[in-house]
């Protein structure tokens with residue numbers, strides 16, 4: 001919030017503050033392609049001098065014609081050839097510079113995208129679920145990744161413009177030095193006004209950012225397949241489009257006001273500039289009329305006046321663009337320089353070895369930035385060759401337990417021991433290598449079937465035998481066999497020749513991905529939600545076999561499966577309220593029994609149809 005108000009207070013200090021990222025920009029530019037960067041800077045300076053060179057060559061030629069008319073043609077020819085060479089050289093420089101700039105822009109953009117993605121893979125889940133960090137990532141990604149090039153290009157604009165401006169001014173200095181002062185004075189005054197407008201635009205852009213993201217999101221919803229079905233069925237298209245239009249119409253209105261102000265100011269200063277220029281041209285003609293200067297010099301001076309005027313405008317618009325881009329650059333580097341969270345990434349040498357026991361000891365947890373405990377004093381132990389079922393109402397903390405065990409969140413209070421060692425002391429990557437998890441919101445990779453399974457264990461990515469063995473465990477084998485390119489079949493509908501799987505088949509793919517891992521612990525969070533009863537029963541049979549001499553943990557709301565687990569842990573509002581096997585828990589007649597009975601009644605169609613009939617009557 002403070003950060004935001006900093007932007008809203010628009011003053012020179014804040015504007016200057018945004019320049020603090022320039023060293024980072026230059027490091028980034030240098031890192032991207034240092035040789036090309038140097039070449040571009042050199043060519044920019046050179047092309048800044050070229051207009052003046054052309055001007056001097058034209059002046060020479062015209063003066064040569066005037067002086068040597070009907071006398072020596074070779075003087076005229078020499079002056080002409082000089083002009084040809086200078087013009088040609090100027091064209092070549094422009095072309096080579098354009099070529100390098102284009103390439104450099106692509107390389108730089110690639111470098112920035114890689115840096116953003118590299119940063120993102122080093123963040124923690126905690127960061128991704130933190131609106132502020134996510135915001136920074138989104139801003140860096142959507143708005144800021146091309147800005148460094150724009151700043152660079154504007155700096156080049158200023159550099160080239162200043163060189164041309166000064167060299168053209170130098171031509172005029174030899175005639176009347178104070179003419180240069182007049183030509184400088186007007187742009188200087190106008191730049192003060194333009195900086196003020198620039199500050200205002202900063203502010204407008206900043207305030208606009210959240211609305212801009214919303215409009216981006218609406219655009220995303222309307223143009224991707226993710227929300228297509230609901231948008232059609234609930235007939236949301238028009239409603240969402242209207243929302244999008246409303247936000248963007250506001251932007252257009254704001255832009256109109258801004259542009260109006262800018263256009264009026266531009267007009268005023270251009271008129272003043274033009275008037276001053278015309279007066280100076282009149283003076284040049286007056287001097288020529290009195291024979292003080294030659295025709296070539298008349299042309300050269302007039303051209304110099306026009307160059308100084310046009311380049312002063314160019315320099316101003318480049319400075320203006322630098323101001324605007326600086327704000328976004330700040331967002332990019334704020335994201336790239338986000339400090340990585342410590343505890344999860346501390347790499348220790350300690351490896352768990354084969355996991356024989358997992359012990360949760362007095363674990364309590366609150367999500368960062370929230371007050372309420374989602375887990376309270378949770379303690380239980382799982383041993384090798386055991387399967388535990390975690391049950392409880394929605395939001396009771398089951399998935400949170402898995403996130404803590406897999407070190408997706410740092411522990412808050414209490415500890416988790418793997419083979420007697422605290423997970424805080426264990427190497428995160430080694431620990432995760434030994435755990436195979438299927439989350440409720442598993443990923444449907446729009447890639448090949450091979451990748452969808454092989455991502456569970458990259459070392460088997462090209463081992464079709466292993467991948468198919470894992471597919472067999474989840475009942476995918478026959479489906480893959482029938483696919484056009486078997487394991488190499490592209491899945492989903494985003495890319496060419498995509499083969500769309502059903503919801504249950506996607507779930508089986510996610511299970512196969514977890515099963516291909518040579519894990520010691522397999523965790524399934526709602527693994528059967530999309531499976532038909534037969535597939536569910538087969539999958540659990542395989543799961544029981546797979547976890548032989550290993551540890552299995554599954555979260556499920558389906559009591560027909562849960563009842564087969566030897567140990568069942570019942571969570572309620574983050575606390576373990578019951579534990580035991582099915583028979584014990586039914587006998588205890590607590591939460592488990594009541595949840596089980598509700599479901600059993602639904603299966604037996606005792607209560608539900610009666611109510612249904614009552615409503616019909």
Ligand SMILES: Nc1ncnc2c1ncn2[C@@H]1O[C@H](COP(=O)(O)OP(=O)(O)OP(=O)(O)O)[C@@H](O)[C@H]1O
Pocket residue numbers: 129367370374392393394395396397398399400401440
């Ligand atoms: N990233 C988060 N930030 C803040 N609160 C969260 C976050 N994720 C989950 N919660 C909260 O933590 C509580 C437990 O969530 P959890 O996902 O562990 O429940 P669950 O038992 O797995 O539920 P379900 O059966 O619906 O999957 C919920 O109240 C939820 O609102």
